[in-house]
Amino acid sequence: MLLASGNFTSSIGLLRLQYEAFVRALWVFYSASDIAVSKLMSELTAESARKTQKLPMLSEMLKKLEGKAPKILLDQLLEFKEYSWKPLSSYIHGGIHAIQRHSKGYPVQLLIQTVKASNGVSIMAAMFLIIVANDISKRGLMPIIQREFKDCLPDEKI
Numbered sequence: 001m002l003l004a005s006g007n008f009t010s011s012i013g014l015l016r017l018q019y020e021a022f023v024r025a026l027w028v029f030y031s032a033s034d035i036a037v038s039k040l041m042s043e044l045t046a047e048s049a050r051k052t053q054k055l056p057m058l059s060e061m062l063k064k065l066e067g068k069a070p071k072i073l074l075d076q077l078l079e080f081k082e083y084s085w086k087p088l089s090s091y092i093h094g095g096i097h098a099i100q101r102h103s104k105g106y107p108v109q110l111l112i113q114t115v116k117a118s119n120g121v122s123i124m125a126a127m128f129l130i131i132v133a134n135d136i137s138k139r140g141l142m143p144i145i146q147r148e149f150k151d152c153l154p155d156e157k158i
Contacts, residue, residue: 008106009091009098012114016088018121020058023077027061030068073124120154
């Protein structure tokens with residue numbers, strides 16, 4: 001919707017938020033301590049907000065997922081971070097990417113890549129939901145969806 005309405009910088013920034021929220025969800029499910037989860041679930045106050053500032057940042061959450069989260073998900077998250085983290089951070093923090101693209105325009109390929117990356121994170125989230133739901137009838141569904149909509153998803157690595 002943001003891309004369709006011409007809000008390109010916001011749409012690219014939202015991709016980073018989508019990615020971070022998904023990593024946090026995996027971290028909470030697979031490796032967060034009960035204390036960390038209780039900090040996130042507590043009533044919002046100045047004190048509770050201060051306590052959550054001590055929770056792990058993204059890189060640490062990814063490290064804590066090693067050996068706990070499904071390898072395929074973790075590998076995809078690490079690859080996303082390797083190639084996308086710095087440019088996405090530039091959009092979030094008003095860096096050179098955001099300034100230059102806003103003033104000089106957005107290449108269509110960048111916008112297509114943004115949609116595909118967002119769809120890729122959504123596919124990973126759907127895989128995770130199947131795991132969390134423990135619904136055997138849904139196993140194997142995501143590869144079918146990925147094949148059917150491969151033109152809307154990031155290119156697969158061989």
